[in-house]
Amino acid sequence: xxxxxxxxxxxxxxxxxxxxxxxxxxxxxxxxxxxxxxxxxxxxxxxxxxxxxxxxxxxxxxxxxxxxxxxxxxxxxxxxxxxxxxxxxxxxxxxxxxxxxxxxxxxxxxxxxxxxxxxxxxxxxxxxxxxxxxxxxxxxxxxxxxxxxxxxxxxxxxxxxxxxxxxxxxxxxxxxxxxxxxxxxxxxxxxxxxxxxxxxxxxxxxxxxxxxxxxxxxxxxxxxxxxxxxxxxxxxxxxxxxxxxxxxxxxxxxxxxxxxxxxxxxxxxxxxxxxxxxxxxxxxxxxxxxxxxxxxxxxxxxxxxxxxxxxxxxxxxxxxxxxxxxxxxxxx
Amino acid sequence: xxxxxxxxxxxxxxxxxxxxxxxxxxxxxxxxxxxxxxxxxxxxxxxxxxxxxxxxxxxxxxxxxxxxxxxxxxxxxxxxxxxxxxxxxxxxxxxxxxxxxxxxxxxxxxxxxxxxxxxxxxxxxxxxxxxxxxxxxxxxxxxxxxxxxxxxxxxxxxxxxxxxxxxxxxxxxxxxxxxxxxxxxxxxxxxxxxxxxxxxxxxxxxxxxxxxxxxxxxxxxxxxxxxxxxxxxxxxxxxxxxxxxxxxxxxxxxxxxxxxxxxxxxxxxxxxxxxxxx
Ligand code: SF4
Numbered sequence: 001x002x003x004x005x006x007x008x009x010x011x012x013x014x015x016x017x018x019x020x021x022x023x024x025x026x027x028x029x030x031x032x033x034x035x036x037x038x039x040x041x042x043x044x045x046x047x048x049x050x051x052x053x054x055x056x057x058x059x060x061x062x063x064x065x066x067x068x069x070x071x072x073x074x075x076x077x078x079x080x081x082x083x084x085x086x087x088x089x090x091x092x093x094x095x096x097x098x099x100x101x102x103x104x105x106x107x108x109x110x111x112x113x114x115x116x117x118x119x120x121x122x123x124x125x126x127x128x129x130x131x132x133x134x135x136x137x138x139x140x141x142x143x144x145x146x147x148x149x150x151x152x153x154x155x156x157x158x159x160x161x162x163x164x165x166x167x168x169x170x171x172x173x174x175x176x177x178x179x180x181x182x183x184x185x186x187x188x189x190x191x192x193x194x195x196x197x198x199x200x201x202x203x204x205x206x207x208x209x210x211x212x213x214x215x216x217x218x219x220x221x222x223x224x225x226x227x228x229x230x231x232x233x234x235x236x237x238x239x240x241x242x243x244x245x246x247x248x249x250x251x252x253x254x255x256x257x258x259x260x261x262x263x264x265x266x267x268x269x270x271x272x273x274x275x276x277x278x279x280x281x282x283x284x285x286x287x288x289x290x291x292x293x294x295x296x297x298x299x300x301x302x303x304x305x306x307x308x309x310x311x312x313x314x315x316x317x318x319x320x321x322x323x324x325x326x327x328x329x330x331x332x
Numbered sequence: 333x334x335x336x337x338x339x340x341x342x343x344x345x346x347x348x349x350x351x352x353x354x355x356x357x358x359x360x361x362x363x364x365x366x367x368x369x370x371x372x373x374x375x376x377x378x379x380x381x382x383x384x385x386x387x388x389x390x391x392x393x394x395x396x397x398x399x400x401x402x403x404x405x406x407x408x409x410x411x412x413x414x415x416x417x418x419x420x421x422x423x424x425x426x427x428x429x430x431x432x433x434x435x436x437x438x439x440x441x442x443x444x445x446x447x448x449x450x451x452x453x454x455x456x457x458x459x460x461x462x463x464x465x466x467x468x469x470x471x472x473x474x475x476x477x478x479x480x481x482x483x484x485x486x487x488x489x490x491x492x493x494x495x496x497x498x499x500x501x502x503x504x505x506x507x508x509x510x511x512x513x514x515x516x517x518x519x520x521x522x523x524x525x526x527x528x529x530x531x532x533x534x535x536x537x538x539x540x541x542x543x544x545x546x547x548x549x550x551x552x553x554x555x556x557x558x559x560x561x562x563x564x565x566x567x568x569x570x571x572x573x574x575x576x577x578x579x580x581x582x583x584x585x586x587x588x589x590x591x592x593x594x595x596x597x598x599x600x601x602x603x604x605x606x607x608x609x610x
Binding site for chain 2: 003004006028030032033037038041042043044045047048049051052054195197198201234235236237238242279280281282283284285286288289290
């Protein structure tokens, strides 16, 4: 549900804006000079906005494609990310976007062509190397597809550049564009997963784990390459049993041959963001758990983190070769 | 769950009268800088500021200093406004979604209230009365002063501006009288009631978020906690409420006599707790 639509004056005639507006016939847009006049102002409340988010149609002017943080990759030597959107339809309690922005409004950058140009530049500059582009860093790659048409636009571009992989990171089961096209060998559809019992409590508004697994299974049977992202790993009573069940369920339904990569990531927050996140959501069980300051990050103690990482890695080895395991921690 | 709290900021007594009656407010006693009203539960407050940006800003600040729940209240600037002929008819009520000042290019976009069935419009604040009815917006003499000051103090989602058109042509200016204004407000009071309901629900969200743990006050009244110990205590008590909502803390710590042992007890209890997800 979109509370209001704002449109930057400069792009009001952009064809993508026009076609998005057709999807929201009953909304009278408000025209603004720049998205920052509405988004991320001082004294905004992420939690209230999250209940009633607005959509801001904007154009990005610089920094279309950025290098990922160190320790973030799925096997290729160069890694970039790009964000066609800020914020997300879902509402996960551990989401760092709550600490990054004070607004929960969705900012959608409609100038896909400028992203495309910079992506192509990077690909041609690194033409002898393998490169991965991560989307869904500041949003979910697929959840807003019906409005944005992001996947529909970008996948055909990547199809032309086999040395460049694209990862679509998602929890969405709205994958119609993927169902309606031939699988692209350099596209990894990466699903975030965690035990059902935990997801029910922390992945608000996101599709259930069962639905995600079913969607993965359908995509896999079509031949799409699948990424499994067990990130963040979440601690609690019986966590070993919960994760064992999760892995069993996943691999019961998914053909191992289509798995492109598996990553495990600890629960972590940059220190400053955590302060903001918990002040917005002080009633969160997850955020009220015993978390400690380690360097610049807030996380479980080293002991818990290591134990979870090695236990889960151990289990996953029974299902999948270790060569598919990668780290996407993104040090900060 | 708390009730929420509303703070009305209104320029003229004739604009305020209907609300004071409808919401059963009475004037607060003693010398006050501006006339201030509140209801019996102290969850409805109203200040009459007088005309102009400066008065609106000072009146809002004054109410902020008086109302104990000001930081988590829903703030409404309500009153009459002029409007371009094409914007609407006399008596039409508007929610302001874009706020400008005649004097510069700055702009505020107030948070759009969900489920409020009132037309939206832009409003520009001037320092002098206006009579240019060719404009495509509403105009008044207070809203910018109000919004600009309140948005520095509280979260923007809790600030709103609602106006009723009182004049939209030179001919209509002469009919603005106290009684006419009261009549305009009376006719729209049901919208103000529904606005207040929405405001209360947003204010409640903020109150819940900022609520101090219930025994914080009792503990710090009787036992000395340093500043940093108080901060730590607050954090522990919030976590306690989250993890042990049905386990009253007081009986467990009643024999602990100093801040250090209370904090130690809380920390070890919380750290040894393992979350249950099933
Ligand atoms: S799906 Fe990802 S981006 Fe969306 S709320 Fe959850 S963690 Fe954040």
